[in-house]
Amino acid sequence: MVDMVHSMRTFVRVVEAGTFTAVAKESNITTAQVSRAVSLLEDELHTLLLHRTTRHLSVTEAGAKYFERAKLILAELDNANVEARNAMSHAHGRLRVHAAPGLARGAVTAALIAYQAAHPDVSVDLEIAQSMPNLVEDGYDVSLIGSTQLPDSGYIAQKLGSCHAxxxxxxxxxxxxxxxxxxxxxxxxxxxxxxxxxxxxxxxxxxxxxxxxxxxxxxxxxxxxxxxxxxxxxxxxxxxxxxxxxxxxxxxxxxxxxxxxxxxxxxQMNVYALYVSRRYLDAKTRTLVDFLRKQLTPALARIEQEIELLAQRDVAQHVSDGVxxxxxxxxxxxxxxxxxxx
Structure with a gap:
């Protein structure tokens, strides 16, 4: 008997990730197992959901419609399960965060340490890299970047604050x-x-x-x-x-x-938290994004204010010195x- 929920979930993740390999890596199973789950779903529905070649994967018209409906069904099911386990209200587990080097060196690391202290059941793993990662394939929960314009990534972007270089x-x-x-x-x-x-x-x-x-x-x-x-x-x-x-x-x-x-x-440059597009966030990701928004917005404003005051001080000093x-x-x-x- 086909496990419809498992096969449906696998199909949705394949469409979101774009490859069988990415889903296999995040699920710790083989690519063949991922492919078989989608094939069993197609057999059950008597419908081709994906076009497969050795180098490309694309969604059929029927597959696109099924994908949208399946996402809603799975989201409602996940929400019911999460509420039953009370995971929506309690942050716990390992939280993998990517941050651009400049942000990590500045206010972000201090905010992450404060977040972990406020949520002792969460362990924070901060990885620093200039390039934005693939959140699904690389296994990150959140990516923190500063940018004047976001690249088209398909991720959900929450603005945490803004500043001027x-x-x-x-x-x-x-x-x-x-x-x-x-x-x-x-x-x-x-x-x-x-x-x-x-x-x-x-x-x-x-x-x-x-x-x-x-x-x-x-x-x-x-x-x-x-x-x-x-x-x-x-x-x-x-x-x-x-x-x-x-x-x-x-x-x-x-x-x-x-x-x-x-x-x-x-x-102006904006600071963003990026995370994978899904209707319901687990507690650790949701609470982190909320915490960073409350911490970084005033912190960035204070930094900009101090920089302007320092500039005024330097101008006044230059004039008083008469140099x-x-x-x-x-x-x-x-x-x-x-x-x-x-």
Whole structure:
């Protein structure tokens, strides 16, 4: 006798994941077992649900309709089972979290530690990587990223907060080449490029005073996808770069870095929690997302406020000292072109 619930659930996961292999990996069974479950369901329904080739898997018209109905049925069944076990109200188990390096170094790790302390039956496993993982195949519950634009992933995205990156350089670099007074001056400076998912690597979108400015950074002597590597390059006096506020605040506070063009900020970046699309979340994922939303939104606002206060302090100090910016040595190769949009 065919286990209809098992076969239906397997079919739904295959459609969501896109491959038999991904479902086999997450279920700890063989690919052949996954394929057989779908075949038994098709035999029971006398309907072809999936087109299979050696390199491609696609859903038939009948399969697409069945998929939508099956998802609703399984969601209702799962909700009844979860409520019976009281799992919706009690967070427990292992929670696998991915975070981009800059976020992990900043407010996210502190928030995760606070979450675990508030939910002692949950163990948090934080993995740090710049690229966004495949949540199903890699087995993550939540991915935390900062981006100006989310890639089309099919995941559910919950906005946790927003912030603006800033331009920064070392005091040594500013002493040698001078402080830019406008975005146009950036064309005479060495600009360093940070590669991040969801953000253009060759354009800086700066905002301020009712206008926006696009700085095109077509070439750069240094580019990295690591915020820590970028901070090291900036500390070394290699040039001017974009730094997320949660990575910049300590350096700006200590004076290791100085704010460049404090009247301008990089276009708003949002911090998101991504998780697999399903109607009902288990308690540990749901409570984590709720906890992060309450923690990160005010934390990011406080960081931005402090950065603006630090910029005002530095400007006031510069004026009181009466120190004029040194003449800039001529740069051999301009690295930026600037377009202002009102």
């Amino acid at each position: 800033v331009l920064a350089a070392s005091p040594d670099y500013i002493e040698r080449y001078g402080m830019p007074s406008s975005a146009d001056d950036l064309a005479q400076h060495t600009l360093l490029r940070l590669s991040c998912p969801g953000m253009p690597v060759d354009e800086w979108h700066l905002e301020g005073a009712g206008s926006s400015t696009i700085v095109s950074v077509k070439t750069s002597p240094f580019q990295s996808n690591s915020p820590d590597a970028m901070r090291y390059a900036l500390h070394s006096g290699a040039g001017i770069g974009v730094v997320a506020p949660y990575n910049a605040v300590d350096d700006l506070r200590s004076g290791a870095l100085v704010r460049v063009l404090p009247q301008l900020r990089v276009r 004029a910016a040194p003449d800039r040595p001529t740069q051999q190769t301009p690295t930026a072109s600037v377009q202002t949009v009102h």
